[in-house]
Amino acid sequence: MDAREIRKTVDEALYGFVDHRGPILGAVSADLTPLLDALDALLSGGKRLRPAFCYWGWRGSGGGDLPEFFTAAASLELLQAGALIHDDVMDGSDTRRGMPAVHRRFEALHARSGWRGSAEGFGTGAAILLGNVCLTWCDEMYQGSGLTDEALTRGRPLFNQMRTEVMCGQYLDLLGQARGPQPDGRAMVESALRVIRFKSAKYTVERPLQLGAALADSPSVEALSAYGMPVGIAFQLRDDVLGVYGDPAETGKPAGDDLREGKRTVLIALTLERASAAQAAAVERLLGDPELDAAGVETLREIIVTTGALDACEEMIDRYAAEASAALAAAPLTSDARAALSELTVAATARTV
Template identity: 55%
Template sequence: MTAGTQHVQASAGPSSLLAAAELDRLRAAVSAALAVFLGRQRETLAAMDPSLVPVVDEVCALAEGGKRLRPAFAYWGWRGARDGGSDEDEATVLRAVAALEFVHASALVHDDVMDGAHTRRGRPATHVGFASRHCVDGLDGDRELFGTGAAILVGDLALVWSDELLRRSGLSPAALSRARVVWDTMRTEVTAGQYLDLLRAAGGLPGPDGALTVARYKSAGYTVQRPLQLGAAIAGAGPEVSEAYTAIGLPLGEAFQLRDDVLGVFGDPAVTGKSADDDLREGKQTLLIALAEERADETGRRLLGALLGNADAGPEEFDVLRALLESTGARARVEERITERTALARAAIAAAPLSADARAALDALAVAATSRAA
């Protein structure tokens, strides 16, 4: 069968996409690995002091949600390249790539603090939850500062645990050493991307190019490119595979983040688990906003200036902002870019020097990641 016939049609249903990428099995395996690890950490923290249990409970709650796409990309990155002579067994690899979920959890917690977000995956954001706990427990001091401080520490702990789970996964010393090179690069990029996001929110990195720079380093790289390369490193693959994963990962990671941006404003809250007003209320400077600013007339730009990031604005006012994003063509242009970047990634998948099952799985993941509703 040729690489071209391995392509999954964009119109394929969710069930066929899940089957091609074995997502149900991979999600179950990753969840099991996280549960075992977190069970041990709960015992450790409870032995230190019972008041630490809510901290590990929060990490558990964060780890329970999510689509597990990053571990899935890493797993298929390994499986597609393992013909190169990987000696690692599948269970070990799945434990190792599960550590990506802790990196993701850390980034989400810190991002919510920076943005002042109220919800995450249908529950209070970590800093909001701990501020509420401060009140319920009758603690002294400022509840908001307590919530923010606790959230920063929860995020830090998740990042510490990402390292520990990778190290204790059972990878051979050689595979672990290779993996660390990608792992360290990825975590540096995520942290740098968070700062670039903070800088853009303060007026730095203006325009569409600035928005895309933030998207690349804050989210796109660690969502697809680096997980794929992590799998390749574990497998001991050569540079041609790593280069192929860059050709796949950069455009696909960007398309994934742009889909996230669209859902943040136009998504169904019952599906996404967060209000469709949050990104507008927080003033997120996404490509949607940059394009609207470019195309809007003077009245539209005044509207953006008055309502974007306005904590006092209501649903009707944010509906007006959404209408502006539509009327300026910003949403349509972002959708066009998602389609173009996804097509570029899928062409790179078809040409990649990988096993046929990995090409089919990665193509399915590409479709699922960029056409999702949450």
Template identity: 55%
Template sequence: MTSPLERAGLRPRVDKALAVFLATQRARLLAIDEALADVADALDDFVLLGGKRLRPAFAYWGYRGAGGADSEQIVAAVAALELVQASALIHDDLMDRSDTRRGEPSVHRRFAARHAAAGWRGAGDSFGDSAAVLLGDMALVWSDELLHTSGIEPADLARARPVFDEMRTEVTAGQYLDVLTVVTGDTSLERASKVARYKSAKYTVERPLLLGAALAGAPEPLLQAYSGYGLPLGEAFQLRDDVLGVFGDPAQTGKPAGDDLREGKRTYLVAAAHAALGAGERAELETRLGDPALDDAGVQRLRALIRDSGALARTEERITALTTTALTELAAAQVEAEARGVLLELADAATRRAV
């Protein structure tokens, strides 16, 4: 069965739009200085050699569901979301001190290694960190450029710009709240849900849908229906991500086992465990959570605490409930038939994945 990410040949078309855009940007960088080939190479690898293209898929089918006609211009416009995603992930890996992404060195580790290989002066880690900040910023700048040079009519772009701007503000705010929960130790379910909503839920599903809808000139009732479908589904997507961050197979996720635990992530999964555990086990969870030296035995112990507390089951139940709410909203919406079918399949792909 064809993946919903492949319908309308979307994934290779998004890849092509990104490759064409990045080739143009490479030429611009090299015209400045040949040393910027390292930057172009890193962004090419990060953007083109991985990623599910989930956000462009939601935007594209949100557009088609509102009656928009297929074109290479709309594909280029929704491909801009992949550059926003690249920016978020590059910065996220830096903040989390993650060594890998999709089984390859994270950008800050890549540039630290480049520093070491060249025998340059100063601290390699500091150079890698600086490079990651700048490359993440560049990807965010380029996302704006790809959107407004996509060939979309100016009137359509004018409707879409506020959605695009709001999405980027929300995801940045959500990232800050995520960092804040680690240092404050806020392990409440309320805070965990808010972080999930703004760091991922709105940015992964709701805002891409609304971006596509705005490009198509969708009526207000459809915009409301897309929010009713997109927000709970996006939260379910993030909860699945949180489960995989603790219980996922590194061979599939491309991240070391237990990274979220070492980073001290106060996710819904962790908050549910914190609320359910007795005083002694809660203290153990608090002590071990966020320990960068947590070994495999420590990871297994925290997994057992979370599972035995009932938090894993509770999180799975919430994923199911949120997904059901999303699908109920979609069923009642006035969405073009083919798009409705693909959005149903995308909901399944977003919440039942193993990576």
């Protein structure tokens, strides 16, 4: 299967599962329809990277193109949806994938309807609940995929660990923003990298790849970390760069949104590590200002460039991508899987969206 066929098959499994849950919610109340509408809108976007990495872990370990496997792999998109919904609430994001973030969508519904109480509070509560639904359905979809009990049992520890790790990463991200800058610049970079490992790298690449291999009963699941972890780190580093310098028409988020949200990314940590006292003071003054205007965004962009942080981050991306490529050459996978994963490495690290 090529990338387009994989996505099409994953989408069919994903939308089929969600469509079958519609009547369950409808039997409770027609008032739940906006929840499904919001989920459908969110699921209509995305790169489907997690199921793709899972597929090549499975296929590269001898698995066939079974519909039951694609159902299990597609469940990762519900994990992703739940994580994104909750992440946007915590970050106060206004948009996701070129549309209003889920909490903003429900906030607007409250305002349009003229309901009582706080529209913002209603939006936040509704988004938390929809995120919880996604996490519940993720487990339900995996367990009910139709794969054998033996296969599901082999994959279950990784499936559970992945879900725990991403929540731990979310907390570490919150903690980093709450603590603010640290006196040791290198410690700031390491702290930001730890967030990347658990919030992004593990559940974007490493664990999905290992999950596919485990479902196929590969004896070499652990060996895939040597490829999966550096690719996942490079992927998120690229995402951090795009969060500051990306084209809104391609990223689906306003320019500099990560700066308004005050994200303590590796890019920002590298900036503060290299900044003069005046530059560091400017970063701390502007970073996390929800009203940050275009001039403020440009000021921060210039500081990131002049400190050499952008170049340092690009060098890190190249280094992690090269590490992944070297590990892939020795990975215990079939040649077609290695070729496909090589293409995914480029797509994940050299992208513009």
